[in-house]
Amino acid sequence: MPDRPDLAAMTVPLTRTLIAAETPILREHGLSMWAYAVLLGLDDRPVRTQAALAESIGADKTRIIRVLDDLQRRGLIERSPDPADRRVRLLSITPEGRRVRDGAQAGIRRMEEALLARLPDEDRAAFLRALRVLSAQAPQVNPIDP
DSSP: OOSSOOHHHHHHHHHHHHHHHHHHHHHHTTOOHHHHHHHHHOOSSOBSOHHHHHHHHTOOTTTTHHHHHHHHHTTSEEEEEETTEEEEEEEEEOHHHHHHHHHHHHHHHHHHHHHHTTSOHHHHHHHHHHHHHHHHHGGGOBTTBO
């Protein structure tokens, strides 16, 4: 008999709770979950291709085209030709996109802080440290090949 539930059995309900709590915050800022992921994926330097952005946020490159079109139409991102290869479009976040992203992220962080406040400080720090380690390695880890 295992001494704990499987990891997925513990993380899936938490993930569902977080998504449900984030959805109204994102809606207040006029963002879908994918739009928010795109804005988070675009930092201070341009991303070279839509495919590179999609890979970095874990999306199918064809899935985010409509999201990118909408964000560009709203002035939250820009697509510009790459001076080194005019066939390539550079993606970058605009100042307005940064403002919207930062506002949504601040709301999400407040919600997360309220949830994390249920843990003692030491447990909270350990939980966040463990999540950082595991989430950074997740795409590269083969569960049957330690």
